[in-house]
Amino acid sequence: MEAFTTHTGIGVPLRRSNVDTDQIIPAVYLKRVTKTGFDDGLFNAWRTNDPEFVLNQPAYAKGSVLVAGPDFGTGSSREHAVWALRDYGFKAVLSTRFAEIFRGNAGKQGLVAGILSQDDLEQLWKILEENPGTEVTVDLENLQAHAGDSTFRFEVDDYTRWRLMEGLDDIGLTLRHEQDITDFEATRPSWMPKTLPVRTADSD
């Protein structure tokens, strides 16, 4: 994962709440077995059906900082939602509230999911709508977003922030504690579920 410190790019105001993962990327786009190439599915229904949709407006089309309403990323666990945002070019999403699985997935892929206050969200929307194409600087180290003359504070939990800034691979971090895992496994009761050997209702 690439380390993230600051990013500056066009801010995209997405004035909708409950942007669920089926809106971010519909299920029919989830059939690929690769980890890239999902940008065509991003907001597909809105991009194809609604000429007014924010990303269909030239000033915002090359945006990389998405500013969305509350409950962004609700619904399915599909990490494809994060891949689609990333493949389109987004580096950060700012919202007042994220679905937890989405936020977790974002953290694994170097996409910053920062939480703003409701007042700041409204102000930032206003700035981006009044001056389409305004750049937003997302400063992860100081947890600040700058747009125009304004500065907004956002939240990312300390652990995720550290991992994003260092670009660390989670699995590698966990495997530093492999002995702890082995020790834990030795204490598990014998009746815990085992998928192997295969048993089915017909095997008795």
Add this chain to the structure above:
Amino acid sequence: MAGTLAEKVWADHVVRRGENGEPDLLYIDLQLLHEVTSPQAFDGLRQEGRAPRRIDQTIATEDHNTPTIDIDKPIADITSRTQINTLRRNAEEFGVRIHSLGDVDQGIVHVVGPQLGLTMPGITVVCGDSHTSTHGAFGALAFGIGTSEVEHVLATQTLPLNPFKTMAITVNGSLKPGVTAKDIILAVIAKIGTGGGAGYVLEYRGEAIRQLSMEGRMTICNMSIEAGARAGMIAPDETTFEYVQGRPHAPQGTDWDEAVAYWRTLRTDDDATFDTEVFIDADALEPFVTWGTNPGQGLPLSASVPAPEDFTDDSARNAAERALEYMDLVPGTPLKDIKVDTVFMGSCTNGRIEDLRAFASVLEGRRKHPDVRVLVVPGSARVRLQAEQEGLDRIFLDFGAEWRQAGCSMCLGMNPDQLAPGERAASTSNRNFEGRQGKGGRTHLVSPVVAAATAVRGTLSSPSDLGADSAPSDLQPVA
């Protein structure tokens, strides 16, 4: 120290306590895999030269984009076929148990796990699918994860996780006939909102929950994610033990006795406290349906389509406005006047045998409304077999419904089972998002008995709307 059910299961799985703001490292007892969210995880293992740590705690099945007809023929859609074949190849390469299309244990991951007796009280379960919360019905801590986490669990059998807050949802009283587990959970989500559970593990408690079968409990826990919660749980009791006992992978002999002794400790202590408490009165509940485009936008079936002005909160008002436009609904229209084109009976929410029985009990002796297409999709191949042994398939077919093979099907429309643009469905599934069941499709979430009555009348209906011959008094509170 006094603890809640969720805290106890958590504590029993901590491999390593996090220090200095680090998350805890939690042990995962069981991982379920399917074709959509696993290919990139296996690729990741290959790239790093890693092997799955515990293939004996891992099981795969094919469900999300499998067809529900002609399953003996090659899958027509090339990308779907590639994804299924990729899962099969990965399972073979890494030695993971797989139940493929055509296998008697194939089906929706969340139906298969409990059916095989792999889902047990007090374990941790993950799957790259948000409806993994289903397994919480057994008192397991079960939650959906992304593909990076699927890879993490394959490689380490653990996950770094921050502790959750706890919320008690107490459902007092008893359900009226014709009111079901689905109505409870739709009412809960309407009450707390799609973000109301964010940061929480929900624990469902109270008399009405105790009275539910395991399958009804699964319906409730399944939709915890729709309230934004990571997981939902119900403390195990005799109903749970009875359901698990004798299943293929259930503990046996002295193992069983030991397991049950432990499982009996898995309840929230009387002096434990929850971070938040919510109360629901089961006696007051009616059949519930959604009118909008998120699962929190629901009302009792006897109500009318709301107007945006009914909502005081800006964001809720805007969401309602957008939803009404997408759903093509006029405020003030009685919900029972809404005509549907399709009834979908199935999914991990309501695709188990009791759901099919409840659905059949309303259909029996009746004819489908001529304008309605009715799709009945069992949650697993075994559910299908059992339904056929009980003769439910005859009831569905005589009614005029299509009786399909097992899978996720129209719940998310990844396979050919989709709504056409503008088509409207009454669906026993879990999400009414825009385009969820097919681009431009419109979804009303309902219980199996409401789905059945709707299939008869052609408009959103409950069994009590079916007239004198409906014998509503025979309808027991179903799962």
